[in-house]
Amino acid sequence: MSQRVLVFLTGLLLLTALGSYVYYRHREAQVPVDPWALVPDDAVLVTVTHDHPTLVRHLKETQLWDNLTAVRYFQQVEDNLALADSLTGGQDVVLRFLGRKRVLTSVHVTGPTSFDVLFQVPISSVRQYRQVRNLVEGLGRDARYEVRTREFHDQQFTQVQQRSTGEGLTFFNYRNHLLISASPKLVEAVALRLEHPDQPTVASEFQSTDYFRQKSVDATLLLNQRRLPQLLGVFFRRDIESDLAEVASLARNELVQMKLTGNKVVFDGFANAETARHGLHERLKGQPAQRLRMAEVVPLRTALLVHLGLEQAAALRISPAPLVADSVADTAAPLIDSMAVLLRQEVALCYLKTASARLRPGKLALAWCSDPNRLSILLGQVRRATGTPPSFERVGAFQLYQTGVPELPQRLLGPLFRNFPEPVVAQVGNYVAFGEDAEAVRQWLRSVEAGEVWSRSPTQMAFLQDTQPMARMSVLLDIGNAWNLLLRGLVEDRRAGLLRNETLFKRFPQIALQWVPAANEGEEGAQYFTHFVLRHPAEGPAVARPQNQDGTGSVLTFKTALSSSPSLVPVSGARVSGILVQDTARVLHYVTPDNVVAWSDTLPGPMICPPYHLPGGNGVLVASATQLFGYNSRGQLLPNFPLNLPDTLQATSLTVLPVAGGTAARLLVAGSGSNLFLYDTQGRSFPGWQPKQLDFRLAAPPHYLSVNGRDVLVVLLENGYIYAFDQAGGVYPGFPISVGARLHSGALAEIGPTMRRTRLTVVSQHGERVSFNLSGDIVSRSRIATWSRNSEFHLVPDQQQRSYVVAREEGGRLALFDATGRQLLTQTFVTSAPKQVQYFNFGPSRQVYALSEQGPGKVYLYDARARLVGGQPFDSSAPQIALEYNPATAIYHLFRVVDAELRRSDLRLN
Incomplete structure (x- = not known):
C-alpha cells in the first residue's frame, strides 16, 4: 500500500471518529x-x-x-x-x-x-x-x-x-x-x-x-419529612427528637408552592402519607378531619399547640398500650379504656409560655369529652382504684385533682402525649386537661376564668381565619410566647444564632402548619393537602379585599380617609404599578402591586404636587409646603433628606431636572409670592435663586428643561408673559415674550437639539394656541375654539408629556378639543366649580379622557370614540385618578380614591 493511500485512510478514520464524537x-x-x-x-x-x-x-x-x-x-x-x-x-x-x-x-x-x-x-x-x-x-x-x-x-x-x-x-x-x-x-x-x-x-x-x-x-x-427530625436534631436537644419524629410521621414528603403576600408567607401543596408501621398516619387513617373548636379554652399564654382532629381519640393509642414502670392495677385498666372512648373530635398538646429559658415549660394534654359527667365519675373511680387521695385544689370555680396514674395521657391518647409522670387533671365544660404538674393546670384555669383565651382575642381569631377550617393535624406556634421555649430546646452552640437573628424570627410571630386528608383517602395515591402560613398580625393602616366576586380588581380600606389623588409608581416586572397616596392624617402610604401597604411615613402637611419618580427606580421625591422628602423603594429616606425650606416660604410646586452621570438632580421649588428657589438633592442652593422673585402670579408650575446640556427654566405668568432663565438666574436672549392674553395652564415642551429647534406650546384664555421656541420667537399662532368672558382654557398634556388636548370650561359645560381644534366631546355638569381634566394616550385608538367633578364625587371616563365607559360615572372623591394600560392583556387598570378606600378596577375598552 502506497504511503499516500495510508495517509488518506488514516485521515478518513480520524474524520469519521471526530464526526461520530461530535454527533x-x-x-x-x-x-x-x-x-x-x-x-x-x-x-x-x-x-x-x-x-x-x-x-x-x-x-x-x-x-x-x-x-x-x-x-x-x-x-x-x-x-x-x-x-x-x-x-x-x-x-x-x-x-x-x-x-x-x-x-x-x-x-x-x-x-x-x-x-x-x-x-x-x-x-x-x-x-x-x-x-x-x-x-x-x-x-x-x-x-x-x-x-x-x-x-x-x-x-x-x-x-x-x-x-x-x-x-x-x-x-x-x-x-x-x-x-x-x-x-x-x-x-x-x-x-x-x-x-x-x-x-x-x-x-x-x-x-x-x-x-x-x-x-x-x-x-x-420540597420537604422530606422522614429526614426532617435529622435536620432539627442539628439545632435541638436529643431528648425532644422522639416528639419531633412522632409529629413528622403523618407524611413522608410534600411539595408546596410559596407566595409572599403582604403580612404573610403562604405555602400550599400536597403531601404523600407516611407508610411506616405505627406511624401517625396509620393510626389516623380514615378518621375525618375536624375543626379547631377548643379556641375557647386555649390560653393566650400558649407557645405551641399540636392539634389533632379526629372522630375517636382512642385511634391514637398503640395497641397493646406500652406499660410504664409503675403499672396500673388490673382494676384501673378497664376504667382507662372507658375514659378513652369518651374523648372525641379533637385533642391537643399544649406548651405554655415561660418567663425564662431556664424554666421548664408547662405542658397540657387537652381533649374534648362527649360526656363530662361520666368522665368525672371514671376519674374518681381511678383515684379510688389506685389509692390516690380524693383531695382537690380550687382555682376560681374550677377544681384540679391528682390522677394517680403515671403517664395517663399517653395511655389515653398515644405516644405523642408522653412524659406526664404525675399528671394533674381539671375539667372545663366539655374539655378536660391533663397537666404535667399542678402549676401548668393552675395557669390554664386562671387564663380560662379571666377570659384570656384565643376566642376572646381578635389577633388570634384573625390568625385562625387564615388557616384551613378543617384539618387532621395543625401545628400552631406563637414565636413571641415560644421564644424561651426555643432557647431552652436548642443545643448550646445554636442559641447565639437564634438571639442574633431575633428580628428575623419574630418578623412572622404566628406560624401554622396543617395537613388536610383527601376525601378519597382510602384510594391508592391519595395525598394530604398541606397549608403552611407564616404571618404577622395585620397592624397596618389598611385592609384589602377583592372588589368583584370574580376576584378582579381590588379595594384597600384605610383606617383614615384618603386626601390625595393616587400616583402610579412603576415597578419592574410587576403586572400593575404600585401606588402612593396620602390620608387626612398626613400619612403617606406606598401600596405594592399586590395591594399591600409596604411602608408609611408622616409628612408635615399635605403633598403640594404629584410625587416625582427618580430614573431607574432609584426612589421618589415628595414635597410638602415646608419640606422636601426623598424615599427609596423600601420607604427609607434618601441621604440628606428631608430638605428644609426657608421659614418664609410656603411651597406650591416642585419641578425636577434629573441629571445623568451621577450628578445630583436639581430641584426648582415655587412658592407663595411668586418666589422661586433652586436646589439639588445634596441640599446645595444656586446663586440667583434665593429667591428669584417675579412680579406676577405663576400660571402653572415652572418647566425645567435641558437642551444640549444647557439648563432652561421656563416660567409662565398669568398675565401672559413667559420667561426663560438659565441656571444662574439670568434671562435668555429674546425673553420675556407675551402671548397677548392671560394664561391659566402650563406648556407642552418638544425638546430639540438646539434652543431654536426646541418648541413649547401654550393655550391662552382667548382660545389661541401659541407655539414659541427658546430663542424667544413666536413660531405659530392659531385659534382652537371661540372664547367668551366666562370661558377658561387649559392645555392638558398626556401622561408622557408627548401630546395634548385643550379643555374649555364655561360654567357647568366643558368641551375637549384636539391639537387641530376638532371637538372631541362635551359634558354638562350640575356644579359650576372647576373640573379636573386628564388625558391618557396609550397609542393609536387607545386614548382615554377623564373628567372629575369633586362636588358629587364622580369621574367620567371616555374612550377614544368619546363613549362613556360603563355608561355611567365612577365614584371618586379625589381630584384625579390614575390609569395605566397593560398591552400584554389589553386591560386598563383604573385607580381611584373613594373616601377611605383605594380602588383598582380592571377595564377592557373596545
Whole structure:
C-alpha cells in the first residue's frame, strides 16, 4: 500500500471518529437534563426559585429583605455578590445572571451538628458560560484566593478557596448546570449519583406537578419529612427528637408552592402519607378531619399547640398500650379504656409560655369529652382504684385533682402525649386537661376564668381565619410566647444564632402548619393537602379585599380617609404599578402591586404636587409646603433628606431636572409670592435663586428643561408673559415674550437639539394656541375654539408629556378639543366649580379622557370614540385618578380614591 493511500485512510478514520464524537455530544446535548436528578437523595428540603427579580421585590415589599440581610449567612452572600460585581465590572451581575432561571437550593445534613447547602444554577447561553469563566479567572488572578481543579469520577471539579480563612466553594459544570456548594462532599455526591441515572429522584412522586404554571408563585419547596427530625436534631436537644419524629410521621414528603403576600408567607401543596408501621398516619387513617373548636379554652399564654382532629381519640393509642414502670392495677385498666372512648373530635398538646429559658415549660394534654359527667365519675373511680387521695385544689370555680396514674395521657391518647409522670387533671365544660404538674393546670384555669383565651382575642381569631377550617393535624406556634421555649430546646452552640437573628424570627410571630386528608383517602395515591402560613398580625393602616366576586380588581380600606389623588409608581416586572397616596392624617402610604401597604411615613402637611419618580427606580421625591422628602423603594429616606425650606416660604410646586452621570438632580421649588428657589438633592442652593422673585402670579408650575446640556427654566405668568432663565438666574436672549392674553395652564415642551429647534406650546384664555421656541420667537399662532368672558382654557398634556388636548370650561359645560381644534366631546355638569381634566394616550385608538367633578364625587371616563365607559360615572372623591394600560392583556387598570378606600378596577375598552 502506497504511503499516500495510508495517509488518506488514516485521515478518513480520524474524520469519521471526530464526526461520530461530535454527533454523540450533539445528541446528548439534545436530551434535557432533569435538574432533580442532580439532587443527592439525602436532601431534607429543596427550594426552587424562578423569577428572581420579582422574588427580591416581594421580599423587599414584605420587609423580609431587611431582616434577611441582617443574618450573618446572607451578609456573606452579599459580600460575595459585591465581589462578583467588582470582578466583572457590572452591577447586580449575579441577580441578572439568575434572571428567570429555575435555581434549585437543597439542604443536607452533613454531620451530627452540621448541615450544608447545594446550589444548582443552569447556564442558558455561551455568553453566560463566558461570564462564569471570566469570574473564575478573575478570582485566580486575585492574590486573596486560590483556584485549583481536580478530577472525581470523570467530572472536573473547580475549587475556589480564600487563603486567609481556608473557606471556599467547590463546583462543576454538568451539561450546562452549575453545581455549587461549600461542602466538597455534596458536590461529590452529585457526581456519584450521576452514575445511577435510573435511580428515582427525590421529587419522583411529584413529576407531574409544576406550580410555576400558576400566577404569583415565588418559589416551590420540597420537604422530606422522614429526614426532617435529622435536620432539627442539628439545632435541638436529643431528648425532644422522639416528639419531633412522632409529629413528622403523618407524611413522608410534600411539595408546596410559596407566595409572599403582604403580612404573610403562604405555602400550599400536597403531601404523600407516611407508610411506616405505627406511624401517625396509620393510626389516623380514615378518621375525618375536624375543626379547631377548643379556641375557647386555649390560653393566650400558649407557645405551641399540636392539634389533632379526629372522630375517636382512642385511634391514637398503640395497641397493646406500652406499660410504664409503675403499672396500673388490673382494676384501673378497664376504667382507662372507658375514659378513652369518651374523648372525641379533637385533642391537643399544649406548651405554655415561660418567663425564662431556664424554666421548664408547662405542658397540657387537652381533649374534648362527649360526656363530662361520666368522665368525672371514671376519674374518681381511678383515684379510688389506685389509692390516690380524693383531695382537690380550687382555682376560681374550677377544681384540679391528682390522677394517680403515671403517664395517663399517653395511655389515653398515644405516644405523642408522653412524659406526664404525675399528671394533674381539671375539667372545663366539655374539655378536660391533663397537666404535667399542678402549676401548668393552675395557669390554664386562671387564663380560662379571666377570659384570656384565643376566642376572646381578635389577633388570634384573625390568625385562625387564615388557616384551613378543617384539618387532621395543625401545628400552631406563637414565636413571641415560644421564644424561651426555643432557647431552652436548642443545643448550646445554636442559641447565639437564634438571639442574633431575633428580628428575623419574630418578623412572622404566628406560624401554622396543617395537613388536610383527601376525601378519597382510602384510594391508592391519595395525598394530604398541606397549608403552611407564616404571618404577622395585620397592624397596618389598611385592609384589602377583592372588589368583584370574580376576584378582579381590588379595594384597600384605610383606617383614615384618603386626601390625595393616587400616583402610579412603576415597578419592574410587576403586572400593575404600585401606588402612593396620602390620608387626612398626613400619612403617606406606598401600596405594592399586590395591594399591600409596604411602608408609611408622616409628612408635615399635605403633598403640594404629584410625587416625582427618580430614573431607574432609584426612589421618589415628595414635597410638602415646608419640606422636601426623598424615599427609596423600601420607604427609607434618601441621604440628606428631608430638605428644609426657608421659614418664609410656603411651597406650591416642585419641578425636577434629573441629571445623568451621577450628578445630583436639581430641584426648582415655587412658592407663595411668586418666589422661586433652586436646589439639588445634596441640599446645595444656586446663586440667583434665593429667591428669584417675579412680579406676577405663576400660571402653572415652572418647566425645567435641558437642551444640549444647557439648563432652561421656563416660567409662565398669568398675565401672559413667559420667561426663560438659565441656571444662574439670568434671562435668555429674546425673553420675556407675551402671548397677548392671560394664561391659566402650563406648556407642552418638544425638546430639540438646539434652543431654536426646541418648541413649547401654550393655550391662552382667548382660545389661541401659541407655539414659541427658546430663542424667544413666536413660531405659530392659531385659534382652537371661540372664547367668551366666562370661558377658561387649559392645555392638558398626556401622561408622557408627548401630546395634548385643550379643555374649555364655561360654567357647568366643558368641551375637549384636539391639537387641530376638532371637538372631541362635551359634558354638562350640575356644579359650576372647576373640573379636573386628564388625558391618557396609550397609542393609536387607545386614548382615554377623564373628567372629575369633586362636588358629587364622580369621574367620567371616555374612550377614544368619546363613549362613556360603563355608561355611567365612577365614584371618586379625589381630584384625579390614575390609569395605566397593560398591552400584554389589553386591560386598563383604573385607580381611584373613594373616601377611605383605594380602588383598582380592571377595564377592557373596545
